[in-house]
Every structure is written in C-alpha cells, then in structure tokens.
Amino acid sequence: xxxxxxxxxxxxxxxxxxxxxxxxxxxxxxxxxxxxxxxxxxxxxxxxxxxxxxxxxxxxxxxxxxxxxxxxxxxxxxxxxxxxxxxxxxxxxxxxxxxxxxxxxxxxxxxxxxxx
Amino acid sequence: xxxxxxxxxxxxxxxxxxxxxxxxxxxxxxxxxxxxxxxxxxxxxxxxxxxxxxxxxxxxxxxxxxxxxxxxxxxxxxxxxxxxxxxxxxxxxxxxxxxxxxxxxxxxxxxxx
Numbered sequence: 001x002x003x004x005x006x007x008x009x010x011x012x013x014x015x016x017x018x019x020x021x022x023x024x025x026x027x028x029x030x031x032x033x034x035x036x037x038x039x040x041x042x043x044x045x046x047x048x049x050x051x052x053x054x055x056x057x058x059x060x061x062x063x064x065x066x067x068x069x070x071x072x073x074x075x076x077x078x079x080x081x082x083x084x085x086x087x088x089x090x091x092x093x094x095x096x097x098x099x100x101x102x103x104x105x106x107x108x109x110x111x112x113x114x115x116x
Numbered sequence: 117x118x119x120x121x122x123x124x125x126x127x128x129x130x131x132x133x134x135x136x137x138x139x140x141x142x143x144x145x146x147x148x149x150x151x152x153x154x155x156x157x158x159x160x161x162x163x164x165x166x167x168x169x170x171x172x173x174x175x176x177x178x179x180x181x182x183x184x185x186x187x188x189x190x191x192x193x194x195x196x197x198x199x200x201x202x203x204x205x206x207x208x209x210x211x212x213x214x215x216x217x218x219x220x221x222x223x224x225x226x227x228x229x
Contacts, residue, residue, distance in 0.1 A: 002159055002161065004159075033217075035219075040125070040221060041221055042120065042218070042219045042220055042221045042222070043206065043208075043219035045216065045217055045218070056216065090159075090160065092160075104162050104165065105162075105217065107152075107159045107160040107161070108159060109158070109159045110159070
C-alpha cells in the first residue's frame, strides 16, 4: 500500500463510451502524474500536475482529458477511445515536481483498461 | 531515440545466482536515476535512486546500482537472488531541472527455486 489509490481497477469500454479514471493520494503530496503502461513498451508519461496546475502534456490525444480539482485527486476522462488505447493506466504522486532527493514518485496499482 | 534502454527483456536465474540488469540512458546533462520494481499483481515501488554523491547506491532488499557517467549506465546488481525477487524491473531517469521521468521498457526477472 503506497497511499495512492486508483478506481476502478479494471474497466472495459466501447469506443463510443465516456468514462473516467480516478486517482486519490493520501500522502499530502502536491504533484500528481498519469502514465500509460503498454505491454513491452516503456511507461509513457502523459500528464503532470503541480499544485493543481498542469505542467506537462506529452502530446497526448485530446480523447484523454485530465482534471485535477485539488492536490489529492486526479481524474482522467476518456471519450471515443481506440482499441490501441487499451493499457494499464498508472497514477503517481510526489511532494512536488522539482526533483530532489525527497521527491520520489509513489505509484498506485493502476487501472487496467480494455477498449473494445 | 529512446531515453532509457534496458538490454534484457527477460532474465531467468536460479536461486543464489548473481544478478546484473543493464540500463543505459541517452542524455548528456545531469540526470537523476532510479530503479523501480513491480512484483506480480502489485504496484510499482522504488528500489533505489541516484541523485548525486557516491555513484554506488544501495537500495532495499540487498539491491545496489552503480552510476557510471562515462558509460551513461546505471546497472542494477544483487549478489544472490531469491525466488521472491521474481518481478519486473524498470530503470528510469529524470532531468536535474525538471521531473520529466522517462522509463525503460522493463526487464522481467524469473527466479527458479
């Protein structure tokens, strides 16, 4: 248990559906991240929020829409996804985005997403 | 070009064998380096990290890694593996002035009892 929870753990959706992934951290951190983990590929950083402000968007398609209402919660809204978007979506948090010895990222268990 | 390369996709060892997993990064400036482990069905967790100072870093569970700047490498080592070390291992780097974390594709380690 890392203090970062994600719901749902598994999600199956059609290409026309709209769904949201939720991440919550109980660590008092100020930075939160979304990553995509596909089989046999490196983890891909998708979005970074620092103090509720988005600081990174690594060329992610607009069918993925993040929302960070406060430093403890992060959402990933999904709409009109493609089958190739099927992957494990990981959330992480750290004290802030400025890297230092104390800014280790803590990961949640992930949401396994399948797009039919 | 890939930012972090892990040379082995799958490594199979017997218990008590020594382990070395390769990791190379491609960036000429100052980097921070990490090894994460993902046990079956569990979340990613940090094994060890290098920010500065002694290039030989010791982590949890008997793991260590050595930063060799001239080789752009940060290989993970353990002198004697156990069955419980079966997991996927990810090398990662972030840049010194931001937290753009790049991961390698991972190395799956299977330790046979």
